[in-house]
Amino acid sequence: MRYLSNGTGKRISKIGLGTWQFGSREWGYGDRYAGAVAQAIVERAVELGVTLFDTAEIYGFGRSERILGRALGANLESVFLATKILPVFPVAPVVEQRAVASANRLGARKLDLYQVHQPNPLVPDRTIMRGMRALRRIGLVGEVGVSNYSLRRWRAAEEALGSPVLSNQVRYSLVARAPEHDLLPYASARGRLVLAYSPLAQGLLSGRYQPGNLPANRVRARNPLFLPGNLERAGELLSVLGEVAAAHSATPAQIALAWVIRHPVVAAIPGASSVEQLERNVAAADIDLSDEQYQALAAAAARFRPVTGAAAVPRLARARLGR
Numbered sequence: 001m002r003y004l005s006n007g008t009g010k011r012i013s014k015i016g017l018g019t020w021q022f023g024s025r026e027w028g029y030g031d032r033y034a035g036a037v038a039q040a041i042v043e044r045a046v047e048l049g050v051t052l053f054d055t056a057e058i059y060g061f062g063r064s065e066r067i068l069g070r071a072l073g074a075n076l077e078s079v080f081l082a083t084k085i086l087p088v089f090p091v092a093p094v095v096e097q098r099a100v101a102s103a104n105r106l107g108a109r110k111l112d113l114y115q116v117h118q119p120n121p122l123v124p125d126r127t128i129m130r131g132m133r134a135l136r137r138i139g140l141v142g143e144v145g146v147s148n149y150s151l152r153r154w155r156a157a158e159e160a161l162g163s164p165v166l167s168n169q170v171r172y173s174l175v176a177r178a179p180e181h182d183l184l185p186y187a188s189a190r191g192r193l194v195l196a197y198s199p200l201a202q203g204l205l206s207g208r209y210q211p212g213n214l215p216a217n218r219v220r221a222r223n224p225l226f227l228p229g230n231l232e233r234a235g236e237l238l239s240v241l242g243e244v245a246a247a248h249s250a251t252p253a254q255i256a257l258a259w260v261i262r263h264p265v266v267a268a269i270p271g272a273s274s275v276e277q278l279e280r281n282v283a284a285a286d287i288d289l290s291d292e293q294y295q296a297l298a299a300a301a302a303r304f305r306p307v308t309g310a311a312a313v314p315r316l317a318r319a320r321l322g323r
């Protein structure tokens with residue numbers, strides 16, 4: 001495992017574990033996953049040196065936090081524990097009460113990173129940051145983070161907090177490269193971090209799914225990347241991933257992760273549906289891509305033009321109706 005070189009007290013692994021999948025019906029992994037596999041994934045992750053564990057109060061409506069906390073057990077103190085608040089009514093007393101509730105579900109004395117899950121379009125950050133400051137004062141929260149924030153809003157959050165907001169958790173992968181424009185340069189210049197979610201594009205970059213073999217769950221039924229036409233368009237990128245993977249005796253998913261975390265301020269938090277996937281994801285931390293391989297992947301990614309946004313809506317609706 002490799003670790004970020006930032007100034008936090010605890011080490012943060014370059015490959016973390018995302019736990020939206022834990023106990024969330026929309027991933028459709030079932031009871032055995034929530035009851036046994038998730039626990040085994042967490043235990044193996046700890047054994048392999050993963051320290052970054054990401055959850056949220058909204059995942060499985062608290063179930064993810066409970067499963068993660070139980071699985072970490074005595075390791076809760078040594079890992080870098082990150083959760084998120086959904087800022088629905090983010091006045092200070094509510095923020096404080098919700099942090100306590102998350103910590104209770106996790107069984108943790110401290111939340112190492114408490115993140116605002118997404119910007120509230122109506123309420124400015126000074127409201128929520130008042131609560132965050134109080135939580136830091138009493139020692140329940142270590143670092144404050146944000147998620148899905150633009151650079152402008154990230155900076156506004158820092159001003160409101162009166163100190164650095166350590167990280168911005170955003171979608172970042174070979175097929176979602178917007179953070180390269182401003183978030184990564186900002187994080188590099190200021191000693192901040194970018195936590196890459198959906199680093200495998202929810203499994204697309206594993207190469208496992210094709211127009212005739214679509215994943216069956218609600219999360220990916222809503223994701224336009226899994227429209228048959230887009231899977232076809234992804235063919236060239238997947239074939240470059242396959243070539244680089246062959247050169248490293250690795251899998252395309254591992255190369256996709258190695259590509260994301262090559263940037264020094266980035267840690268990735270892939271989810272996993274099995275212990276084997278977790279093990280592979282962890283091993284990706286040790287893959288060194290050459291400059292040539294990195295650029296070839298970036299170039300193939302730039303040529304991938306999926307149909308997304310409003311244009312994808314009727315196609316998604318048709319796909320759901322099976323037509």
Ligand SMILES: NC(=O)c1ccc[n+]([C@@H]2O[C@H](COP(=O)([O-])OP(=O)(O)OC[C@H]3O[C@@H](n4cnc5c(N)ncnc54)[C@H](OP(=O)(O)O)[C@@H]3O)[C@@H](O)[C@H]2O)c1
Pocket residue numbers: 017018019020021054055117147148169170196197198199200201202203204206208215253254269270271272273276277278280281
């Ligand atoms: N802040 C936010 O708004 C936000 C949004 C989304 C996610 N997140 C966080 O980011 C984490 C990860 O994002 P994500 O779950 O959306 O997407 P992801 O990590 O890109 O994809 C996870 C899925 O990819 C497949 N997979 C994982 N490892 C694999 C491997 N080695 N080989 C082949 N397939 C593999 C698994 O699905 P199958 O085996 O079923 O194919 C797994 O469920 C979440 O758990 C959550 O903690 C945060």
